[in-house]
Amino acid sequence: GEEVAQTPKHLVRGEGQKAKLYCAPIKGHSYVFWYQQVLKNEFKFLISFQNENVFDETGMPKERFSAKCLPNSPCSLEIQATKLEDSAVYFCASSQSRRDDPNYGYTFGSGTRLTVV
Amino acid sequence: DAKTTQPNSMESNEEEPVHLPCNHSTISGTDYIHWYRQLPSQGPEYVIHGLTSNVNNRMASLAIAEDRKSSTLILHRATLRDAAVYYCILRDLQGGSEKLVFGKGTKLTVNP
Numbered sequence: 001g002e003e004v005a006q007t008p009k010h011l012v013r014g015e016g017q018k019a020k021l022y023c024a025p026i027k028g029h030s031y032v033f034w035y036q037q038v039l040k041n042e043f044k045f046l047i048s049f050q051n052e053n054v055f056d057e058t059g060m061p062k063e064r065f066s067a068k069c070l071p072n073s074p075c076s077l078e079i080q081a082t083k084l085e086d087s088a089v090y091f092c093a094s095s096q097s098r099r100d101d102p103n104y105g106y107t108f109g110s111g112t113r114l115t116v117v
Numbered sequence: 118d119a120k121t122t123q124p125n126s127m128e129s130n131e132e133e134p135v136h137l138p139c140n141h142s143t144i145s146g147t148d149y150i151h152w153y154r155q156l157p158s159q160g161p162e163y164v165i166h167g168l169t170s171n172v173n174n175r176m177a178s179l180a181i182a183e184d185r186k187s188s189t190l191i192l193h194r195a196t197l198r199d200a201a202v203y204y205c206i207l208r209d210l211q212g213g214s215e216k217l218v219f220g221k222g223t224k225l226t227v228n229p
Contacts, residue, residue: 041219105166106217108162109160
């Protein structure tokens with residue numbers, strides 16, 4: 001399809017519980033990105049994939065966050081032992097860009113709102 | 118870190134043009150200027166991008182200063198559905214990273 005599908009839309013977890021978020025990128029898009037939006041307007045880049053390979057993970061909190069993009073499966077972002085500060089909206093985006101092709105844009109999903117209580 | 122500066126908020130009246138400014142004084146020759154917007158409760162949405170020349174598409178126009186240190190997103194006739202946060206982002210395709218670096222954006226309010 002022509003949309004990035006994120007599930008679930010809302011997720012509530014108690015502190016210390018695990019949270020797992022899913023993202024189905026647009027078919028044919030080779031790049032997938034995860035962003036965290038904690039406060040309104042403030043986006044934090046977490047990680048990107050080129051196909052199933054990690055492309056850039058400079059934004060990932062290494063201790064509790066992990067992510068995968070396996071063939072023929074939705075991509076996933078997992079948070080072990082959630083903390084209150086992990087409460088945020090997590091956006092996934094996909095792109096068919098190539099580094100030398102400027103004529104593209106990202107397509108974002110509508111996000112997963114994670115609330116840690 | 119975001120390399121662009123935008124006003125925190127702007128207001129417009131419905132059916133009037135809106136000019137959203139963006140300063141990017143440290144822009145390099147290989148940086149493209151991209152604009153995204155985020156409507157309430159949605160993910161960001163691509164609006165337009167350009168390099169040196171002004172650009173038009175069905176959503177908006179992008180006017181780029183001759184020295185490329187600033188640009189302006191133009192909505193020709195604002196509607197209530199254009200109320201959103203607008204982000205101006207520089208993309209360096211030679212930098213080795215594909216990620217978008219968001220600043221705080223401009224919150225546009227459209228009055229009926």
